[in-house]
Amino acid sequence: AETNTDSCKDILQGHLTGQLTSALGAYQVEALRREFKSFTDIIEKSMNEFKENIKSEVKTHAGNTxxxxxxxxxxxxxxxxxxxxxxxxxxxxxxxxxxxxxxxxxxxxxEWGIYSDGHDGQxxxxxxxxxxxxxxxxxxxxxxxxxxxxxxxxxxxxxxxxxxxxxxxxxxxxxxxxxxxxxxxxxxxxxxxxxxxxxxxxxxxxxxxxxxxxxxxxxxxxxxxxxxxxxxxxxxxxxxxxxxxx
Structure with missing residues (x-):
């Protein structure tokens, strides 16, 4: 999960930056880059929290055996x-x-269920x-x-x-x-x-x-x-x- 998150983030950021550079000025590109970084930071934080929760669940499950x-x-x-x-x-x-x-x-x-006292039957x-x-x-x-x-x-x-x-x-x-x-x-x-x-x-x-x-x-x-x-x-x-x- 960690490797996939980093790879996707780098590929997406590079692609968008390349596409936008030809259409927008330097100011707009830099502003978009900052916005994109803020967005990817939120995703990365969420992924880290998800991984920690998974680890905690695994430990809890193992501790209950x-x-x-x-x-x-x-x-x-x-x-x-x-x-x-x-x-x-x-x-x-x-x-x-x-x-x-x-x-x-x-x-x-x-404890007892249905019974008859004395040895009887097979x-x-x-x-x-x-x-x-x-x-x-x-x-x-x-x-x-x-x-x-x-x-x-x-x-x-x-x-x-x-x-x-x-x-x-x-x-x-x-x-x-x-x-x-x-x-x-x-x-x-x-x-x-x-x-x-x-x-x-x-x-x-x-x-x-x-x-x-x-x-x-x-x-x-x-x-x-x-x-x-x-x-x-x-x-x-x-x-x-x-x-x-x-």
Missing amino acids: SAVYTRWGKKTCPSNAELVHSGFTGGSYYTDKGAAVEPLCLPRDP KNYIHGAEYETGSFKGYMKTLHDHDVPCAVCLVRQKSLIKMFPGRKTCYKGWTLEYHGYLMAGKYDHPAGTSFTCVDSHPDTLHGGSKSKEGYLLYPVEATCGSLKCPPYVEGRELVCVVCSQE
């Missing part, structure tokens, strides 16, 4: 995110052949989730059989959220939301599951330390073969990281 993610294993969000709701991790039972694959972050304040079922970390080490081992919380988090001025398996730091240009351990259902259980990034310092739900089964989360280990080792290591638990980008 937001992204949402679930922080598995925690009741709260990181300090740079807003808590949408804190809930209970739920999913299909680990032996159900018709299981839904992905876990859900169920709200603590559910339905699917949702259960709470438990950590299955008895074979892990350190703090994670103490979480075994505890129920799993979750938090839905909102980040402002972000447009992308991505979970990277096998990383505990974000790639260049990405911002850390949280890091943890990659978890999923046990390899020989009938129900399909989804690889899930559980926070590295998980919380537990009050009163949920007994083994009631349900949607089960086990650590994920690397198995060499078609998976290249190195860089991966046979039997080593995988980490994960959740990152955001503007």
Whole structure:
């Protein structure tokens, strides 16, 4: 826009000056040149204001972008995110052949539509989730059989959220939301599951330390073969990281 404005102004001014020089005296030409300059100054000022308004609109639009993610294993969000709701991790039972694959972050304040109490007819079922970390080490081992919380988090001025398996730091240009351990259902259980990034310092739900089964989360280990080792290591638990980008 800037280049076109300057070019058009120069061409028009040159053309009019050349045409008028042959028909008018020097005084009239100079007066017209001053009038023309005043006119083009107004156009230039308007174009500059237009460009500034466009830049402002673009910045405002970019600043309004937001992204949402679930922080598995925690009741709260990181300090740079807003808590949408804190809930209970739920999913299909680990032996159900018709299981839904992905876990859900169920709200603590559910609402209801049409319903009938009691199990009746052909339905699917949702259960709470438990950590299955008895074979892990350190703090994670103490979480075994505890129920799993979750938090839905909102980040402002972000447009992308991505979970990277096998990383505990974000790639260049990405911002850390949280890091943890990659978890999923046990390899020989009938129900399909989804690889899930559980926070590295998980919380537990009050009163949920007994083994009631349900949607089960086990650590994920690397198995060499078609998976290249190195860089991966046979039997080593995988980490994960959740990152955001503007």
